[in-house]
Amino acid sequence: MNVEICVDSVESAIASASGGAERIELCSALSEGGITPSSGLIREVRAAVPIQLFVIIRPRGGNFVYSDSEFQVMRRDILAVKALGGDGVVLGVLTSDDEVDQPRTRELIQLARPLQVTFHRAFDVCRNMDRALEDVITSGADRILTSGGKTDAMRGLSAIAALQQKAGQRIRIMAGGGIRASNVRTIALHTRVREVHTSLNADAKIGGSDGGVEIQRLRSGFVPFVVTDSDVRAFKSALLAVDPEKEPAAPER
Numbered sequence: 001m002n003v004e005i006c007v008d009s010v011e012s013a014i015a016s017a018s019g020g021a022e023r024i025e026l027c028s029a030l031s032e033g034g035i036t037p038s039s040g041l042i043r044e045v046r047a048a049v050p051i052q053l054f055v056i057i058r059p060r061g062g063n064f065v066y067s068d069s070e071f072q073v074m075r076r077d078i079l080a081v082k083a084l085g086g087d088g089v090v091l092g093v094l095t096s097d098d099e100v101d102q103p104r105t106r107e108l109i110q111l112a113r114p115l116q117v118t119f120h121r122a123f124d125v126c127r128n129m130d131r132a133l134e135d136v137i138t139s140g141a142d143r144i145l146t147s148g149g150k151t152d153a154m155r156g157l158s159a160i161a162a163l164q165q166k167a168g169q170r171i172r173i174m175a176g177g178g179i180r181a182s183n184v185r186t187i188a189l190h191t192r193v194r195e196v197h198t199s200l201n202a203d204a205k206i207g208g209s210d211g212g213v214e215i216q217r218l219r220s221g222f223v224p225f226v227v228t229d230s231d232v233r234a235f236k237s238a239l240l241a242v243d244p245e246k247e248p249a250a251p252e253r
Helices: 010-019 039-048 068-083 102-112 121-124 128-141 159-166 184-191 229-240
Strands: 001-006 024-025 052-054 090-091 116-119 143-146 172-176 195-198 202-203 224-225
Touching: 001 068, 001 224, 001 229, 010 024, 010 039, 010 184, 010 224, 010 229, 024 039, 024 195, 039 068, 039 143, 068 090, 068 102, 090 102, 102 116, 102 184, 116 184, 121 128, 128 159, 143 159, 159 172, 159 184, 172 184, 184 195, 184 229, 224 229
Parallel strands: 001 024, 001 195, 024 052, 052 090, 090 116, 116 143, 143 172, 172 195
Antiparallel strands: none
16 A cells, blocks of 8 residues: 655655655645645755655646646646656646546646656546546546545545546556545545555644654744654554455445
8 A cells, every 4th residue: 555645845755754655745835735846845855755756737726727828837847847856747637628638638648758647636626537537547647646526535435436446457546635544444445545645734833952843833823734754654554454455345434
């Protein structure tokens, strides 16, 4: 079972690697759902961690229908990730009808190779997930990150399980959305996915005399997004207790 942690800082990337994550998804502006981070941040994270580094390719928050100029920004950002040593990119492009934009998605995937490509939760916006699944497969992506079209993976259990079954060996399905140590076992057993995505954020500020993470709110009311290695280890422990190949699926909810 592979764990991907969503991070927006060097500190959180280091904590994710120390806690045992196999991969990180690097973003900025997580309050907007994540946008492409700066080249400086990508470079520093790449230098700091040995695990797989995937970078989100999203030029702005909001919907996933992009103008020609925004699409060109995405192309340039993919080239930058390749040059900076990333292992993969995370992207999603839709049409105004909330369907996968196959031509543009295929073009970005081809540009990204040999890096891996994840089609992100733009997938959950699609009106027909069965059709979207086939469209993403045809476009050539390696995996789909999904909550089953729901606000979180627990609500989308049955849909994720159905996608996993329909995908077979053609593409990997990665469950994401509100996944924590408390529910990851249920999600893994029910859906049979082999990869999960989580944020594991804590309200924190880097600092403290012990070199750890001191929990505190800033005077402005802003709460930094921080991942701790202890949370990652707890999450991994809960997940490693699961072997979907041997255990029966969880009952229908």
